[in-house]
Amino acid sequence: MTVRSLTAQDLPAVSELWNAVLVHDPVGADRIASISLGDPTVGPEARLVAWEGDVPAGFAFGTIRSGPETGEDDKALHLKAFAFAAGREDAGKKLLDAIEAFARRKGRRRIVLRGAANGRYVFPAPDVRYESLIALLNSSGYADLETLQDAVVDLKAWKPNAYQIERDRRCAEAGIEGQPYEPSLVGAVREFAARSEVPDWFPPGWEEAWARDPRVIVAVQEGKVLSYAQWSPGKDGGWFGPTATLPNLQGKGIGTLVLLRCMQALKASGTPSATASWVWPPEFYLKSGWSIGRRYAALEKTLQ
Numbered sequence: 001m002t003v004r005s006l007t008a009q010d011l012p013a014v015s016e017l018w019n020a021v022l023v024h025d026p027v028g029a030d031r032i033a034s035i036s037l038g039d040p041t042v043g044p045e046a047r048l049v050a051w052e053g054d055v056p057a058g059f060a061f062g063t064i065r066s067g068p069e070t071g072e073d074d075k076a077l078h079l080k081a082f083a084f085a086a087g088r089e090d091a092g093k094k095l096l097d098a099i100e101a102f103a104r105r106k107g108r109r110r111i112v113l114r115g116a117a118n119g120r121y122v123f124p125a126p127d128v129r130y131e132s133l134i135a136l137l138n139s140s141g142y143a144d145l146e147t148l149q150d151a152v153v154d155l156k157a158w159k160p161n162a163y164q165i166e167r168d169r170r171c172a173e174a175g176i177e178g179q180p181y182e183p184s185l186v187g188a189v190r191e192f193a194a195r196s197e198v199p200d201w202f203p204p205g206w207e208e209a210w211a212r213d214p215r216v217i218v219a220v221q222e223g224k225v226l227s228y229a230q231w232s233p234g235k236d237g238g239w240f241g242p243t244a245t246l247p248n249l250q251g252k253g254i255g256t257l258v259l260l261r262c263m264q265a266l267k268a269s270g271t272p273s274a275t276a277s278w279v280w281p282p283e284f285y286l287k288s289g290w291s292i293g294r295r296y297a298a299l300e301k302t303l304q
Contacts, residue, residue: 001050001051001052001057001090001091001094002050002051003048003049003050003051003094003095003098004048004049004051005044005045005047005048005049006036006037006047006048006049006059006061008033008037010049010056011029011032011033012029013054013055013056014029014032014049014056014059015027015028015029015032017056017057017058017059017083017085018032018059018083020085020086021083021084021085021086021130021133022083022127022130024127024129024130024294025123025127034120035061035080035081035120035121035122036061036081038120039063039120041063041064041120042061042062042063042080043064045102046061046062046063046064046077046099046102047059047060047061047062048060048061048095048098048099050084050088050091050092050094050095052088052091056085057084057085057088057091058082058083058084058085058088058091058092058094058095059081059082059083059084059095060079060081060082060095060096060098060099061079061080061081061082061122062077062078062079062080062099062102062103062111063077063078063080064076064077064078064106064108075107075108075109075110076108076109076110076111076112077099077102077103077106077108077110077111077112078112078113078114078115079099079111079112079113080113080115080122081122082095082096082113082126082133082137083130083133084133084136086132089132089136092133092136093136093140096136096137096140099111100301100303103303104303108303109302109303110300110301110302110303111142111300111301111303112145112298112299112300113125113126113137113142113297113298113299113300114145114148114298114299114300115148115278123277123296124148124150124277124278124296124298125148125296125297125298125299126296126297126299127294127295127296127297128147128295128296128297134297134299137299138299140301141301142299142300142301143299143300143301144297144298144299145298145299145300146298147295147296147297147298148278148280148295148296148297148298149278149279149282149292149293149294149295149296150275150276150277150278150279150292150293150294150295151275151276151279151282151285151286151290151291151292151293152273152274152275152276152290152291152292152293153263153273153274153285153288153289153290153291154272154273155263155266155267155271155272155273155274156272156273158263158267158289160260160263160264161288161289163256163287163288164256164259164260164288164289166253167253167256167257167260168257168260170252170253171219171253171254171257174221175221175222176219176220176221176226176254176257177219177220177221178217178218178219178257178258178260178261179217179218179220179261180214180216180217180218180265181210181214181216181217181218181228182214183207183210183211183214185218185220185225186207186210188218188220188223188224188225189202189210189218189225189228190202191224191225192224192225192226192228192246195246195247196244196246196247197244197247198242198244201242201244215230215231215232215233215265216228216229216230216231217229217231217258217261217262217265218258219245219254219255219257219258226245226246226249226254227243227244227245227246227249227254227255227257227258228243228244228258229241229242229243229244229255229258229259229262230242230243231262231265231266231274233265233266233269233270233271234271235270235271235272236272237271237272237273237274237275238266238269238271238273238274238275239274239275239276239277240259240262240263240266240274240275240276241276241277243255243258243259245258255284256284256287256288259284259285259288260288263288275293276290278296
């Protein structure tokens with residue numbers, strides 16, 4: 001068995017392996033290319049494939065924060081995609097050994113399996129249903145950090161509930177309006193991003209992206225943006241998020257107002273259901289009629 005860096009020629013075979021083992025996260029070769037070859041935070045030594053002859057037996061893609069363009073350096077390597085063929089734990093272990101050796105060479109102190117804000121997003125962490133993958137990680141010294149969750153909502157028969165209606169009323173009385181983003185608010189959103197807890201969610205070029213595809217709801221009071229959320233429709237199901245509210249205004253129903261407006265927009269678009277990935281706190285969604293969907297196991301290993 002050999003381990004080498006992923007190339008463009010490998011994508012069809014690696015895509016076939018991915019879809020055979022990560023059955024809850026199907027992707028195409030283009031998506032794998034985007035999160036590996038196309039991601040500047042994933043260098044050649046961090047996009048690895050184990051081969052048995054000309055057949056891939058596993059893969060591991062890691063990302064490192066190294067400066068302003070990739071996020072604050074947290075001294076960790078984030079293992080954002082990892083899997084091995086059925087019964088090929090040996091390939092999985094060899095890949096872990098290789099990625100850990102690379103992390104040590106780069107001065108990393110930890111390997112983390114939990115979605116990072118930097119790099120191109122894959123999923124929050126391994127789905128808890130990937131039992132053999134998690135078992136290998138545990139036996140290799142990766143400790144459980146927490147269980148992450150998705151929230152889901154059926155929009156076909158949905159109507160605002162009493163909790164949402166009350167929060168909508170309170171916000172209106174305070175002069176807070178939930179409305180679609182428009183380019184005239186770009187300055188207010190820039191100010192919001194600087195004051196928010198998630199400046200990484202506003203990467204270079206977000207202004208142009210929002211102008212082209214403004215599926216964004218903002219909560220505005222006297223010309224100031226207090227909260228925002230993005231939404232994405234789909235004939236088979238849509239997405240909600242990311243979302244954020246200014247730290248000093250959380251817990252006042254403003255985020256719920258933004259969530260409500262996004263749900264209304266999704267329903268009006270004909271989207272039958274929606275998912276919010278990696279939700280916290282889950283109660284924020286449950287109070288608005290959502291339920292818990294998928295669960296993920298976040299893990300971490302401290303390197304010696």
